[in-house]
Amino acid sequence: NAGVTQTPKFRVLKTGQSMTLLCAQDMNHEYMYWYRQDPGMGLRLIHYSVGEGTTAKGEVPDGYNVSRLKKQNFLLGLESAAPSQTSVYFCASMGRASEAFFGQGTRLTVV
Amino acid sequence: GDSVTQMEGPVTLSEEAFLTINCTYTATGYPSLFWYVQYPGEGLQLLLKATKADDKGSNKGFEATYRKETTSFHLEKGSVQVSDSAVYFCALDGAGTYKYIFGTGTRLKFLA
Secondary structure, eight states: OOOEEEEOSEEEEOTTOOEEEEEEESSOOSEEEEEEEOTTSOEEEEEEESSTTOOEEOSSOTTEEEEOSSTTEEEEEESSOOGGGOEEEEEEEEOTTOOEEEOOOEEEEEO | OOEEEEOOSOEEEOTTOOEEEOEEEEOSSOOEEEEEEEOTTSOEEEEEEEOSTTOEEEETTEEEEOBTTTTBOOEEESSOOGGGOEEEEEEEEOTTOOOEEEOOOEEEEEOO
């Protein structure tokens, strides 16, 4: 059982480049989330989805876009990367029991 | 809005010492409360949870009690091991919103 899988695990971007982070879950969960983790700031919610075809903004949505075209996938896009987006990104999914399952993280560096 | 405040780390202990990591929250309604643990290089995983006042969550020797009167959910373990080295996050799920709010995390380290 794979759980939550994030790709890629590491990436280095130049300022202004774009990229998409993919999150896939195989637990048939309705809810999916993207967080960023920065030193001393915990996890901050970027965007989330409460079901296929829906998305909503979290605490820090600026500079990011998301899509949930299929229930099992939640994509996070950076259209024009900035050094301030250097972070570790975590995807999570949650079922009705309120336990969140996290991926292993994507370490993104923007130079 | 809802928020979670954790004690700043790192917490540095000797093996077999008693651990307390403080967590307080502000929330409208009656949130569920959680402790997550992040081992080096990994994602977060659920350690324990409590869904209503006076509930005690427990797992792997860790415990936390949902205290509505003090809006707290402190994590405790009677005898920590080096294998407990990790970052611990307190979180709340605001009354059915399914939007987790996390604290800043507290790192547990051990004296050499």
